Amino acid sequence: MPISNPHELRLAVRSGQFTGHTSGHCRGFVQGNVVILPESWAGEFLRFCQLNPKPCPLIAVSDAGQYSLPSLGTELDIRSDVPCYRVFEEGRLVDEPVDITAYWRQDLVTFVLGCSFSFEEALLTDGLEIRNISEGVNVPMYRTSIPCRSSGRFGGNMVVSMRPFKAADAIRAIQVCTRFPSMHGAPIHLGDPAQIGVGQLEKPDYGNSVTVHADETPLFWACGVTPQVALEQARPPLCITHSPGSMLVTDLLNSQLAIM
Structure with missing residues (x-):
């Protein structure tokens, strides 16, 4: 529970x-x-x-x-x-x-x-399914080719989290998350993962894979694991x-x- x-x-x-x-x-x-x-x-x-x-x-x-x-x-x-x-x-x-x-x-x-995880609550309240929650796993996260702005010794590429939605629900998810800039805000990318340097969705770099149906679009949010990549470097x-x-x-x- x-x-x-x-x-x-x-x-x-x-x-x-x-x-x-x-x-x-x-x-x-x-x-x-x-x-x-x-x-x-x-x-x-x-x-x-x-x-x-x-x-x-x-x-x-x-x-x-x-x-x-x-x-x-x-x-x-x-x-x-x-x-x-x-x-x-x-x-x-x-x-x-x-x-x-x-x-x-x-x-x-x-x-x-x-x-x-904080904006997931707002999405659930709006009636949207969060696949990692419904499947009982950790959200899938991926390293990307999107560079962060550097500060001294800290730099590297962004990490993103992914949640799949049908087209209409994807639009609503973007609208909901835009209200929460302190929780990563709106997605930074939707659709073809290769455009941001992400390979196979079923092989996340962190977390667990989730089901993505044929009629769904993957949405990618900037992820707080990004600092860990910067710290490694x-x-x-x-x-x-x-x-x-x-x-x-x-x-x-x-x-x-x-x-x-």
Whole structure:
């Protein structure tokens, strides 16, 4: 059964009772991608986000060493409230823990970025099917040939998430998501995946494949996994992110970030 209360979900994550993907849980509440960097790298990454707002829409930035984010949630602890983390050293994935207390340092800065899981709620409310939710899997994500704007040591190509729709529903999905620029906004591409450097849809780079029917068009949204590609290339001495699909669930309402 989906968990509806964000604080309850974070407590379940913290206790180890919940370790799965967060899509479909806490409908109506903002979910966020997480990037944690040493303070000496944070300025360049902040600028990277500002230059690339579609894949990297900033929701919050912490002070160095701050692991509570009171503006995002009651008793939120960034060290333990994400279902699964990825720890990188010099660009190499070295660990995928469920708690990062052992890695925590006083110079670490946390960035929380908007996530497409948040706009999924708006699409469901509008009566549209979200295939990854109906099939019970993580959303498929793909590396593309679309370059991001660089900031110092940070650069690389965009990652996108994909959801298929029939033509009329695709138009409605674009209209709905345009209201949520802090959650990646409208799709950046629809139709032929080869035009953005994506190969076979059934072989995503992250997440799981979903069914795409013959009368459906794939829609591609800028994805918050994009910073992980930039981080792999920048190779900071330490970087911690969420694991794809395992988001930070906040107490913010999606409606608070919508453009009416």
